[in-house]
Amino acid sequence: MQRIQTFFADLSQQAGLADEIIRLSPRRRAAAKPYQLGDVQEQNEVYLDLATGADFTKGGLTGTMVMIFFYMALLVSPLLGQPDQVDNYLTFFSVLFGIAFITLFIEVLLPFPMPVRFNRRTREIYFQDRRKLYHVPWDEAVAWMQQTRQVTQYTGATRMTSLQVLLQRFRQPDEVIALQLSLPMGKTPEIQGMLWEYLRCYMEKGPWFDEEGEPLLASNRDEVLKNRWGKKADLRGSWQACEKEMELGIGTKLGSFFLMLSQVGFYPAALVQDWTTAVARRRAEKGQWDKRVRERCRPDGPTTRLYDLEVEEGLHRDDSEDHPEAAAR
Numbered sequence: 544m545q546r547i548q549t550f551f552a553d554l555s556q557q558a559g560l561a562d563e564i565i566r567l568s569p570r571r572r573a574a575a576k577p578y579q580l581g582d583v584q585e586q587n588e589v590y591l592d593l594a595t596g597a598d599f600t601k602g603g604l605t606g607t608m609v610m611i612f613f614y615m616a617l618l619v620s621p622l623l624g625q626p627d628q629v630d631n632y633l634t635f636f637s638v639l640f641g642i643a644f645i646t647l648f649i650e651v652l653l654p655f656p657m658p659v660r661f662n663r664r665t666r667e668i669y670f671q672d673r674r675k676l677y678h679v680p681w682d683e684a685v686a687w688m689q690q691t692r693q694v695t696q697y698t699g700a701t702r703m704t705s706l707q708v709l710l711q712r713f714r715q716p717d718e719v720i721a722l723q724l725s726l727p728m729g730k731t732p733e734i735q736g737m738l739w740e741y742l743r744c745y746m747e748k749g750p751w752f753d754e755e756g757e758p759l760l761a762s763n764r765d766e767v768l769k770n771r772w773g774k775k776a777d778l779r780g781s782w783q784a785c786e787k788e789m790e791l792g793i794g795t796k797l798g799s800f801f802l803m804l805s806q807v808g809f810y811p812a813a814l815v816q817d818w819t820t821a822v823a824r825r826r827a828e829k830g831q832w833d834k835r836v837r838e839r840c841r842p843d844g845p846t847t848r849l850y851d852l853e854v855e856e857g858l859h860r861d862d863s864e865d866h867p868e869a870a871a872r
Contacts, residue, residue, distance in 0.1 A: 577741035602819030610812035655827035
């Protein structure tokens with residue numbers, strides 16, 4: 544993966560950030576404990592999906608429309624007590640919810656924002672942007688954190704910490720992208736480091752582990768996924784997340800109160816958005832992921848890496864001599 548290594552070195556030098564970037568390694572601990580703020584969309588014995596920011600907006604238009612129409616229907620429901628207004632009431636809201644159904648249909652058919660996928664069987668990271676497939680072997684992954692501080696007269700001082708990893712395009716290794724693994728707003732290096740440690744524990748220690756990063760024999764998938772932020776209509780999960788943030792010192796009681804109040808008010812929109820997102824995600828899983836990725840994410844699928852296919856085609860020199868520990872795996 545010489546191109547990725549060179550890309551990272553050039554990026555650091557050109558930006559003048561060589562002393563400000565914290566480089567992360569798949570072989571070295573990044574934090575005392577693993578933790579993720581609901582970023583994990585799916586986790587099983589074969590792969591882990593890390594949701595992207597674009598995933599959060601899917602189904603939002605349909606959910607908002609249904610919520611507005613629902614509250615409108617409640618406000619004018621007294622009209623149902625007037626016999627001469629019942630037909631008008633039903634006709635009007637039938638049209639409105641018909642529009643919402645058409646919007647739902649369109650949102651389901653539109654391409655779904657794909658997650659970042661970590662495959663334990665092939666030890667690779669995948670990401671797909673429409674028809675462009677990107678990947679990197681886990682053992683050669685180049686990731687880093689960078690903290691910035693922005694000060695404005697409107698918001699005061701705002702700290703952001705980005706967590707990024709480099710991937711290259713399949714069969715076009717000269718095209719390298721820097722992929723954001725987690726939204727940087729409100730994140731500290733400690734929190735982003737805990738997320739990277741979570742991913743490292745998954746890839747290195749096994750699919751299931753406890754809060755200390757120690758391997759578990761039994762699956763704790765339900766516990767991991769119940770608080771994922773990709774699920775909006777989850778009041779209990781939201782409150783538990785708020786409690787966790789307060790324990791870590793990154794949340795307040797007042798902020799948690801207003802957050803929960805808004806969650807209750809927007810619950811109808813969240814419920815519809817979750818359903819829309821679930822349908823779109825199932826459709827994307829079957830049709831949007833590249834066939835090679837789908838095959839390698841089956842429990843009985845190929846164990847060869849996409850990188851190995853590129854080596855066979857002469858796109859890379861085989862780096863196994865430089866990294867015998869990776870070849871031994």
